[in-house]
Amino acid sequence: MKKLLFSLIATALVLVSCGGVDPVAFNDAxxxxxxxxxxxxxxxxxxxxxxxxxxxxxxxxxxxxxxxxKINAEIDIVKSLEVPKGGDAFKExxxxxxxxxxxxxxxxxxxxxLNTDSTEEAANSIMKEYDEKSNAYTTQHGELAKAQxxxxxxxxxxxx
Numbered sequence: 001m002k003k004l005l006f007s008l009i010a011t012a013l014v015l016v017s018c019g020g021v022d023p024v025a026f027n028d029a030x031x032x033x034x035x036x037x038x039x040x041x042x043x044x045x046x047x048x049x050x051x052x053x054x055x056x057x058x059x060x061x062x063x064x065x066x067x068x069x070k071i072n073a074e075i076d077i078v079k080s081l082e083v084p085k086g087g088d089a090f091k092e093x094x095x096x097x098x099x100x101x102x103x104x105x106x107x108x109x110x111x112x113x114l115n116t117d118s119t120e121e122a123a124n125s126i127m128k129e130y131d132e133k134s135n136a137y138t139t140q141h142g143e144l145a146k147a148q149x150x151x152x153x154x155x156x157x158x159x160x
Contacts, residue, residue: 021084023155060112086154093147100140
């Protein structure tokens with residue numbers, strides 16, 4: 001009788017542990033990271049805009065460092081997620097999107113090299129690159145949304 005009970009418990013444990021990663025929990029973890037990353041990007045944009053308007057270019061370096069630490073932490077969280085069946089493309093799209101925002105912020109650091117004596121050409125050159133990186137981030141964010149919808153369809157759940 002004890003052997004039978006032990007066998008049933010062992011079988012139940014194997015079945016439960018083979019269930020894999022919950023697709024909805026995986027989605028929710030990426031959504032949480034995305035919410036954090038998006039807020040960081042918006043805050044960074046607002047902060048550097050204020051610094052530029054007040055000609056406080058040196059503050060941009062500290063703002064950039066702070067944003068990069070937080071962005072890198074979110075990237076690490078997403079990279080460490082266990083992936084459910086069919087979730088690889090979604091995870092990859094999330095990492096690429098967050099790395100794209102990191103590129104925007106790293107480009108923003110170049111604004112800290114400006115000062116009140118900088119030429120308009122120098123400022124425009126940096127802003128052009130910043131805008132290009134921002135556009136790439138926006139495009140990548142769209143790819144992330146598509147990957148999420150594809151994953152939801154494959155995993156048979158609805159995105160709220």
